[in-house]
Structures are given as C-alpha cells and as structure tokens.
Amino acid sequence: MSLQTKAFTVPDKWKWFTESRYGMFIHWGPYAQYARGEQVLFREHLDQKEYAEKAASWSPKHFDPELWADTAKKAGFKYACFTTRHHDGFCMWDSAYTDYSSAKQAAGRDFVREYVDAFRKAGLRIGLYYSWIDWRLPAYFEGPARNPEGWAKVRAYLHNQVKELLTNYGQIDHFFFDGVWPRNADDLGSIELVEEMRRLQPGILVNNRLGYSSTHDGYRADGGIGAGDSDTLGDFGTPEHLIVADQKRLWESCQVMTWRLWSHVTGERWKPADVLLDTLVECAEKGGEHGGNLLLNCGPTADGEMPPEFVERALEIGRWLEVHGEAIYGSDGGSITEFITRGRQTTRGHYLYLIIRFWDGRPVMRLADLSSRVQSVKLLTTGQELAFEQSGDELFIKGLPVEAPSRLFPVIRVECVGKPQANEWGRQRLWDGDPLRVADWARSQRGTSVFADGRER
Structure with a gap:
C-alpha cells in the first residue's frame, strides 16, 4: 500500500472526489427502531438477544431507494456512503457468511443492492461504510493474544464480507471503515485487506480508519485506541464532527445535521440550513489540492423514510448550489486574503x-x-x-x-x-506569520507610544 506525502498529486481516477466536494452519509439499520442513535445497543447496555430478535423482525415498508436518490441529487450531493453494517453486526445485504441480515430475516431485501442500483442510476458515485467492530463477537474484544482461534475466525469473517461487498455490487468508488478499537492494523490485517480491495476495485478510495500499524505508523502511546485513524495509511482522512485539513492526503469531514447522533433520533435538535451550508463552505475553503469534502449525514426513520427536517434543509442547500455551485464543486480552496469579518x-x-x-x-x-x-x-x-x-x-x-x-x-x-x-x-493572518509586520504597521501609521496621537511624551 503506497504512502502519500504532503506534495502528492491527485491521480486522475480520484479527481471525481475533489470535483464533488459534497457527499451524503446514510446511517440506517435496525437500530433506527429505537430512535436513540446507532449505538444504542452498547451505550444503553441492552439485552443482546432481545436486540437481535428485534433486528431480525425489522421490515421497513416505506424504503424507496429511488426517492432517496432523487432527493440526494436535487440536494446537490455528488456521492453517497451507505452503512452496510454498523457496530451491532446486522448486515444490510445478502451476505453468504451470516443469516443476520436484512436479506435472510423478516425484510427479505438486499438493501445494499437497492441503494447501489438507485444511486448509480441517478448518477451519484457509490460509497459503502463497514464497521470492523461487532458487539456480538467476544473474540473481537479478546483479540489474537487471548483467543487466537476465535480471533482468526473473526478476522476471516471481516475480510470475507468486505471482499463480498466489493465483488457483488459493481463499481464501488468510496469505502469508509469504522470502529477499529481496541484492535490495530496488524491485528486486523488491514494493510493486506486493502491490497486485495485494490485488486477487486482498482479505482477505489479507502479511508484512514485502518488502525495504527507498527510498520507504517510506528509507536503510538494510545495503542490505536480511539477512532483508529492512521497517520499514514488510507487515501483520505475522516475528521468527525470537526473540520481539520489533512495535509498528507485527500480528506472529508463527516458531520451530522443534528446536534450529535447519526441515526434517526426522536426529539433530536436540528442545525439550521445556514449553519450546514457554512460547514460545506468551510470544507471547500480549507480544501486546496488535498480534498476538503463534506460528508453530511441523514438518519432515515425505522420505516425507511428521510426525516422531513433533513429533506427541507438538504433541498434548501441544493437550491443554493444550483446558483452558486461553481464556488464549491471542483474548487481549489480559498482564504486568499483575510476575510473572516465578511x-x-x-x-x-x-x-x-x-x-x-x-x-x-x-x-x-x-x-x-x-x-x-x-x-x-x-x-x-x-x-x-x-x-x-x-x-x-x-x-x-x-x-x-x-x-x-x-x-x-x-x-x-x-x-x-x-x-x-x-x-x-x-x-499572513491574525495569530500567525511574522509579528514584526504588526510592529512596522503600528509604527509607520501612528507612532510608538500609548497616547492617542502615538507620540512619545
């Protein structure tokens, strides 16, 4: 897996990403039935068996992928990323490696297939999210040292599912790993897996949540605990809930339209459209040659509908982009002069x-x-x-x-x-650059003293 430096040139196969600037994240799964966030199973320490029974019986009736895709296109999104499997382990496609899926349980539908077909037909690039972590599997948390046999099975399961997703659904442009903790890249074999991913999908972009590697990242005091972002591995960085330019590679900030949670939540507070648009503009402003995209989230309801609050805000931004899109799509970053007062x-x-x-x-x-x-x-x-x-x-x-x-x-x-x-x-900007320029400016225009006229007494 090649490592990138600050001066890298974006390959032609990835220029669609810098041209796009704006993607749609979709967090949807059986956790939406609880309407308290995608991590409700763990955060509220729910009963595992009861959760699995409820997930298996989940059968959304109003999921219309073509309507989702049409809304995304009108909203100005250029690509999307769909949660194929979150930390609860429930698979949103017809996997050959488990029956804990939307295809083999009550819904009887391959939601990944429906999403891919509809969004590709609408002209959007296709992204898939996949969680390394699976709260159902003890061996994931025990790890290779404590449970080598169990860990080997878990790792094979993870690798097989990723390869399955990249084999059965046509061209996949964007892949978003998540949930490394408490493992690292060496445990996961993520470097080897990414090599296989590139063989299956030569043009794919893979994010940096691959875990720290002793070979590529060196020693880290936190041992990879946290988001599992690698300093060197991965084609694009993924700052979450914040906007920080990654100087080593492409990057996209993943953000919610609400105050905090990713999946559908009853009673969540929603950010207004101007705040969301400002987030998109800030990403584009900080982008430059290394990316600067916004991946803005939608958490559909348990029954498969986009919340009206999401649709209203997304379409308002979409109408703005119809007129002003040239300032965002394919932009080269900005902040040429000091302009924060405007x-x-x-x-x-x-x-x-x-x-x-x-x-x-x-x-x-x-x-x-x-x-x-x-x-x-x-x-x-x-x-x-x-x-x-x-x-x-x-x-x-x-x-x-x-x-x-x-x-x-x-x-x-x-x-x-x-x-x-x-x-x-x-x-040079405020709190940056050479401080002597400020001294020269003050001296030449008003003098040197504390008095109103700047003259020494």
Whole structure:
C-alpha cells in the first residue's frame, strides 16, 4: 500500500472526489427502531438477544431507494456512503457468511443492492461504510493474544464480507471503515485487506480508519485506541464532527445535521440550513489540492423514510448550489486574503469567490491585500455585473444592494488575471506569520507610544 506525502498529486481516477466536494452519509439499520442513535445497543447496555430478535423482525415498508436518490441529487450531493453494517453486526445485504441480515430475516431485501442500483442510476458515485467492530463477537474484544482461534475466525469473517461487498455490487468508488478499537492494523490485517480491495476495485478510495500499524505508523502511546485513524495509511482522512485539513492526503469531514447522533433520533435538535451550508463552505475553503469534502449525514426513520427536517434543509442547500455551485464543486480552496469579518472565500482557476455570511447593506465593499489585477466582478446570486475600482492591493466593489439577495449566503465572483494572489500581508493572518509586520504597521501609521496621537511624551 503506497504512502502519500504532503506534495502528492491527485491521480486522475480520484479527481471525481475533489470535483464533488459534497457527499451524503446514510446511517440506517435496525437500530433506527429505537430512535436513540446507532449505538444504542452498547451505550444503553441492552439485552443482546432481545436486540437481535428485534433486528431480525425489522421490515421497513416505506424504503424507496429511488426517492432517496432523487432527493440526494436535487440536494446537490455528488456521492453517497451507505452503512452496510454498523457496530451491532446486522448486515444490510445478502451476505453468504451470516443469516443476520436484512436479506435472510423478516425484510427479505438486499438493501445494499437497492441503494447501489438507485444511486448509480441517478448518477451519484457509490460509497459503502463497514464497521470492523461487532458487539456480538467476544473474540473481537479478546483479540489474537487471548483467543487466537476465535480471533482468526473473526478476522476471516471481516475480510470475507468486505471482499463480498466489493465483488457483488459493481463499481464501488468510496469505502469508509469504522470502529477499529481496541484492535490495530496488524491485528486486523488491514494493510493486506486493502491490497486485495485494490485488486477487486482498482479505482477505489479507502479511508484512514485502518488502525495504527507498527510498520507504517510506528509507536503510538494510545495503542490505536480511539477512532483508529492512521497517520499514514488510507487515501483520505475522516475528521468527525470537526473540520481539520489533512495535509498528507485527500480528506472529508463527516458531520451530522443534528446536534450529535447519526441515526434517526426522536426529539433530536436540528442545525439550521445556514449553519450546514457554512460547514460545506468551510470544507471547500480549507480544501486546496488535498480534498476538503463534506460528508453530511441523514438518519432515515425505522420505516425507511428521510426525516422531513433533513429533506427541507438538504433541498434548501441544493437550491443554493444550483446558483452558486461553481464556488464549491471542483474548487481549489480559498482564504486568499483575510476575510473572516465578511465570510469565506474559495477559488477556481482565475476566479475568487467571496461567500458572504454577513451582509451589511452597504453599497461598497473593500477587499484588502489582493495583489492580482481584477478583470470583472459579478454578484453571482443575481447575475449582476458590479462596478469596481482597484488601487494597488485594495479592491472596492460598488453597487451592492441594501438587502441581501439570498436568504442563504450571497456570492460575489471576482475574475482575476491569472490565479488569485495576495500580498504578504494577505498571506499572513491574525495569530500567525511574522509579528514584526504588526510592529512596522503600528509604527509607520501612528507612532510608538500609548497616547492617542502615538507620540512619545
């Protein structure tokens, strides 16, 4: 398995990922019947047999994968990732290695097959989630040292299921492992498994939740306890509930639309559409050549319906993307100049996009420290060409309306001669860069003293 460095070039087979920027995560399984999160079995220490009986009897009647796919497409998602098996061990496909599945129990349906067929037909890239962990299997937690025979069976089961998923469902573009704890990459044989995955699916992207390896990651004080993210293994990083750029590879931030839980929860609080859109924009702004995607979650109900709160917010963002998508899809990152007092920035080729979170109603906007010569400025939200004046590294954008032209974020597109560039001040930010520049700025413009005029007494 090849290791990537900070300067890696994205292969052509993976450029769809950086073009997409926006994916849909789907957490759905028999745990939705409890409506208290996907980990309810463990977190509430439920009776294992009772849970299994309820899972086996689960038979959702309103699951319509084509409706899901249609909604995802209208919402502006470019790919999706579906939970084939979460930590409870229930399989959402027709596995040859267990009867604890949607296909062999009451539902009698291969939900992975239905998802793949519908989303592929709608033109979305296909991702699959698979949990290493299985709360039903003692040997997983005992491990190879305490139970070598049991562990060998568990590991074979895991490997066989992953290979099964990558053999029976056509092209799989994206694979999301989860739940390494308390094992590591050497226990799991994850490096060998990924090699086999690449043989079965040469174009696949595999995430970094493969466990720490003594060979590739070296000694880690936590022994891999936690998310199991590897510093070196995996094609893309997966920061969860936060946005942190991974400098070594592609990355996507996985986030919920609610306050915390991934699967359907009765009474959960929902984030508003502008907060969710800002999360997407922040990912794109921080992206650059190494990725910067948002994988935004939906937790369908036990009966197979997308919650109306999800649909409402997703479609509102989708309508914004219909107009402003060029600022997100295939963008090259942003934050060319300091812009936090207004909003965020992304770039694409010769364009700089000003994504305005705070519309103040003033007719003129000043953008400091842009060294590139500007050719044109457009209010992308309405299509209006805007007058502008450029004086040195200052750009003044004129003729802005008093009222914000969009309930969500209006976008101004600045066309530059060549790739947008900033001066030295623009490249260095608050709490960063050379502090002497601040001293020079203060000295040259006001003096050195604590008095109002800056003059020494």
